[in-house]
Amino acid sequence: MTVDSSAASKPRRSAAGKAGTTGTKRTTRTAAKKSTDPELVQLLTPEGKRVKNAEYDAYVAGITPDELRGLYRDMVLTRRFDAEATSLQRQGELGLWASLLGQEAAQIGSGRATREDDYVFPTYREHGVAWCRGVDPTNLLGMFRGVNNGGWDPNSNNFHLYTIVIGSQALHATGYAMGITKDGADSAVIAYFGDGASSQGDVSEAFNFSAVYNAPVVFFCQNNQWAISEPTEKQTRVPLYQRAQGFGFPGVRVDGNDVLACLAVTKWALERARAGEGPTLIEAYTYRMGAHTTSDDPTRYRHDDERAAWEAKDPILRLRRFLESANHADEGFFAELEAESEALGKRVREVVRAMPDPDDFAIFENAYADGHALVDEERAQFAAYQASFADAEGGK
Numbered sequence: 516m517t518v519d520s521s522a523a524s525k526p527r528r529s530a531a532g533k534a535g536t537t538g539t540k541r542t543t544r545t546a547a548k549k550s551t552d553p554e555l556v557q558l559l560t561p562e563g564k565r566v567k568n569a570e571y572d573a574y575v576a577g578i579t580p581d582e583l584r585g586l587y588r589d590m591v592l593t594r595r596f597d598a599e600a601t602s603l604q605r606q607g608e609l610g611l612w613a614s615l616l617g618q619e620a621a622q623i624g625s626g627r628a629t630r631e632d633d634y635v636f637p638t639y640r641e642h643g644v645a646w647c648r649g650v651d652p653t654n655l656l657g658m659f660r661g662v663n664n665g666g667w668d669p670n671s672n673n674f675h676l677y678t679i680v681i682g683s684q685a686l687h688a689t690g691y692a693m694g695i696t697k698d699g700a701d702s703a704v705i706a707y708f709g710d711g712a713s714s715q716g717d718v719s720e721a722f723n724f725s726a727v728y729n730a731p732v733v734f735f736c737q738n739n740q741w742a743i744s745e746p747t748e749k750q751t752r753v754p755l756y757q758r759a760q761g762f763g764f765p766g767v768r769v770d771g772n773d774v775l776a777c778l779a780v781t782k783w784a785l786e787r788a789r790a791g792e793g794p795t796l797i798e799a800y801t802y803r804m805g806a807h808t809t810s811d812d813p814t815r816y817r818h819d820d821e822r823a824a825w826e827a828k829d830p831i832l833r834l835r836r837f838l839e840s841a842n843h844a845d846e847g848f849f850a851e852l853e854a855e856s857e858a859l860g861k862r863v864r865e866v867v868r869a870m871p872d873p874d875d876f877a878i879f880e881n882a883y884a885d886g887h888a889l890v891d892e893e894r895a896q897f898a899a900y901q902a903s904f905a906d907a908e909g910g911k
């Protein structure tokens with residue numbers, strides 16, 4: 516897909532009932548692409564220039580220099596934490612890590628748009644959103660180290676457990692949103708998922724249920740261009756945000772590397788949800804700069820020049836440029852943040868290395884409330900297996 520993220524910022528939404536492109540007879544990929552090349556909602560260009568946007572400026576109009584520095588700090592610390600986690604996996608301290616490198620603006624912008632009483636359903640890559648929700652980053656690492664059963668109490672921060680079953684959380688979020696409506700709450704729900712997940716039936720079902728029941732849910736799709744080794748072109752013939760049109764609710768594409776635009780658009784969508792106007796689909800157009808996970812080697816399926824093109828649109832660099840040109844941050848701020856980053860990295864390394872191993876048999880404890888014959892059998896088999904090592908060691 517060739518969308519220039521420095522394109523004009525006028526948003527184009529696919530509202531229900533408007534003439535769309537999906538019903539036409541276009542069959543070739545080129546023809547479909549030409550007719551549907553969408554514009555991005557963008558408030559900050561890659562060069563860090565603030566551009567006006569009639570529809571979304573209002574949602575960030577009152578933002579203070581302090582809050583702008585806060586967004587920058589969130590992105591820098593999240594990136595640092597993410598890099599530490601990748602290193603820890605390489606050192607054998609984590610079983611796996613799914614890096615968010617490149618997606619900081621999409622996650623911090625949308626995460627900071629949520630209210631404390633909103634409820635968030637993440638995938639496995641939403642480390643920046645977890646940060647915004649106040650989940651201690653080391654809790655995320657416990658899960659990837661395999662020493663706990665999830666990592667955190669979802670109800671402490673209204674941040675659900677990471678979900679690996681692609682797309683399923685879109686339905687969980689929809690059900691939750693339908694539930695809180697019945698409770699009379701005025702909060703909203705946000706579900707994160709990827710471009711690949713958009714092909715899952717669960718996501719389409721969630722779109723339809725949420726539309727029909729007018730559920731207060733925002734679907735936040737981070738289109739990072741890849742689903743492991745499958746490019747977005749293999750998931751859809753139309754820009755993803757246009758999917759919403761067929762289900763009867765608005766969809767909007769936002770520059771996912773622009774933290775201000777992500778903040779503004781997500782605020783707008785959450786306010787719609789709270790006002791009883793139903794679901795919204797946000798497609799945050801971004802790029803997965805790293806591997807899918809530490810088990811993946813992207814050099815097998817994509818070219819370096821693609822990454823280089825996206826590096827020029829780096830989310831952190833563009834906010835830094837804006838902060839500097841607007842005189843909102845001085846050298847002292849950046850130096851302090853660097854020191855804070857170092858301290859975070861140190862803390863993460865120390866906490867992870869000191870995490871105690873779980874009890875070998877804990878895995879059998881939480882599947883059934885009252886136990887189960889098959890689980891008892893498996894526990895006994897595992898005990899015998901463990902004991903076989905003790906025999907071997909004793910025999911030596």
Ligand SMILES: Cc1ncc(C[n+]2csc(CCOP(=O)(O)OP(=O)(O)O)c2C)c(N)n1
Pocket residue numbers: 640679680681708709710711712713739741742743803807
């Ligand atoms: C139901 C299901 N099918 C397949 C997988 C294997 N799988 C793990 S991640 C992934 C790709 C997801 O891509 P996308 O939705 O774009 O998210 P991203 O990893 O790019 O953030 C797949 C197919 C899975 N976890 N669950």
Ligand SMILES: [Mg+2]
Pocket residue numbers: 709710711737738739740741742743
């Ligand atoms: Mg993806």
